[in-house]
Amino acid sequence: MCVRKEGQLGGLGGEMPSEECADRVTPQGSLYRELPHIINTDGQYLFCRYWSPKTKPRALVMIMHGAGEHSGRYNELAELIMNESIFVFAHDHVGHGQSEGNRMVISNFQVYIRDCLQHIDHMKEKYPGLNIFLIGHSMGGAIAILTANERPNDFAGVMLIAPLITLQPETSTPTKVFLARLLNYVLPNIGLGSIDPNFISRSEEEVKNYINDPLNYHGSVKVSFAVQLLNTVARIEEILPKITWPFLLLHGEADKLCDINGSYHMYDTAPSKDRTLKVYTSAYHVLHKELPQVTSEVFTEIQKWIVKRL
Numbered sequence: 001m002c003v004r005k006e007g008q009l010g011g012l013g014g015e016m017p018s019e020e021c022a023d024r025v026t027p028q029g030s031l032y033r034e035l036p037h038i039i040n041t042d043g044q045y046l047f048c049r050y051w052s053p054k055t056k057p058r059a060l061v062m063i064m065h066g067a068g069e070h071s072g073r074y075n076e077l078a079e080l081i082m083n084e085s086i087f088v089f090a091h092d093h094v095g096h097g098q099s100e101g102n103r104m105v106i107s108n109f110q111v112y113i114r115d116c117l118q119h120i121d122h123m124k125e126k127y128p129g130l131n132i133f134l135i136g137h138s139m140g141g142a143i144a145i146l147t148a149n150e151r152p153n154d155f156a157g158v159m160l161i162a163p164l165i166t167l168q169p170e171t172s173t174p175t176k177v178f179l180a181r182l183l184n185y186v187l188p189n190i191g192l193g194s195i196d197p198n199f200i201s202r203s204e205e206e207v208k209n210y211i212n213d214p215l216n217y218h219g220s221v222k223v224s225f226a227v228q229l230l231n232t233v234a235r236i237e238e239i240l241p242k243i244t245w246p247f248l249l250l251h252g253e254a255d256k257l258c259d260i261n262g263s264y265h266m267y268d269t270a271p272s273k274d275r276t277l278k279v280y281t282s283a284y285h286v287l288h289k290e291l292p293q294v295t296s297e298v299f300t301e302i303q304k305w306i307v308k309r310l
């Protein structure tokens, strides 16, 4: 619903203001009309970020963030890519950051993919003929895989930073999966536990940044959300053997949030000719916010991988 000021009348003639949602505000209280945004097909306002090069862009890159975080956490990576005369764009997924929607709740995972395709189509209209690359992290990696899978010939490459491809064996035994699905019918909003900030990175500064960032969600993973993730993992398992587009997989060897075996499995199963997997010894989940040495290697790897495929 739209927030309207008390006693606000239409224009002088008494007609109602043209945009019926002139005062739509972000979950943090900012006016969407003063922010870059798109409106998805469910009418939800999604906050967008654009990193526009000074020179004519020679490619497009879309960044898809992970669960419980937001697009602002990709500023450094986006600026690095923008400095290669590439136009970088992103939005906060439904239920995340400065976009609308209950925090980390999604009716169907396909909404994330649908919204990304809408944003991609919008950018292709503005910049026709340019190659488009996707970068996805964690749950955003799953979104990137399923987005590329819907348009197998549309993307010049997909870069995946610790993508969600398979379940952590210890946290999702068949019994727990069965119970989660059963519970979803009776208590979908029950919390299963939240992401342990210490699993984010070995950098204490980055763990602190994650904890103190008000745009991150630190609440519990709801059963209904977990079931959407389970369904997504099952969907990805099915399509891996059909993947032919170029991809770069980057994964921390000590990742406790997204099992590195998912990346090994994708590397071994997808028939793509152009595929690369780089494993970072002892590194945790968020490689782009890991110890400086790892993060700088990751940035360089991504930058080189894109430039080589422009």
Ligand SMILES: O=C1CC[C@@H](CCC(=O)N2CCC(COc3ccc(F)cc3Cl)CC2)N1
Binding pocket: 066, 067, 068, 069, 073, 137, 138, 139, 140, 164, 166, 167, 172, 180, 192, 195, 200, 210, 221, 226, 227, 229, 230, 233, 257, 258, 286
């Ligand atoms: O910078 C940042 C900050 C946050 C992080 C991104 C986090 C992210 O996206 N994750 C990690 C957690 C993972 C939980 O998965 C499940 C949970 C229950 C379940 F029953 C089944 C699954 Cl699969 C989903 C993917 N990166």
